[in-house]
Amino acid sequence: MVEEQRASSIPAVVALAMEKDFGMPVTAFLFAAVDCPPVLVGTIYGDSTGRFREGASMRTSRITNVLFVDGYSLFLTLAGSRYVVVSWAPGGHNIYMNRIYH
Numbered sequence: 283m284v285e286e287q288r289a290s291s292i293p294a295v296v297a298l299a300m301e302k303d304f305g306m307p308v309t310a311f312l313f314a315a316v317d318c319p320p321v322l323v324g325t326i327y328g329d330s331t332g333r334f335r336e337g338a339s340m341r342t343s344r345i346t347n348v349l350f351v352d353g354y355s356l357f358l359t360l361a362g363s364r365y366v367v368v369s370w371a372p373g374g375h376n377i378y379m380n381r382i383y384h
Contacts, residue, residue, distance in 0.1 A: 292327050292328075296311050304351050307330070308330070308356070308366050309329065309364045310328050310329040312327075312368060313325040313326075322357060323339065324367070342357065342365055343363065344359060345359055354367065
C-alpha cells in the first residue's frame with residue numbers, strides 16, 4: 283500500500299522521466315523547477331540520496347554544467363549531483379540558456 287501511495291503522488295511526467303536511461307546515474311528529478319542562478323529550486327522526486335522526501339521543495343548546490351538528453355535538461359552541480367528537470371515553473375523561469383559555464 284505504501285508503494286501505491288508513493289506512485290500515485292508522483293506526477294505522471296516525472297514517472298515517465300524516471301523510466302528513462304540517461305546514460306549516467308541521476309540524483310533526482312525536479313518538477314516545476316525555477317532557475318535562480320547559480321542554483322535551481324523545485325519540487326524533488328526520486329532522490330537517490332534519501333535526503334529529501336517525495337514532493338519536497340529543495341535547492342541545488344551551484345550548477346556547473348547542463349547536458350541535454352532526449353528533450354530533458356540534466357544539470358550537474360558542484361557537489362556532484364545530477365538533476366533532471368522534468369518541467370519548468372510557469373512564467374518563463376527557464377532562463378538556463380543564458381548561463382555561461384567555465
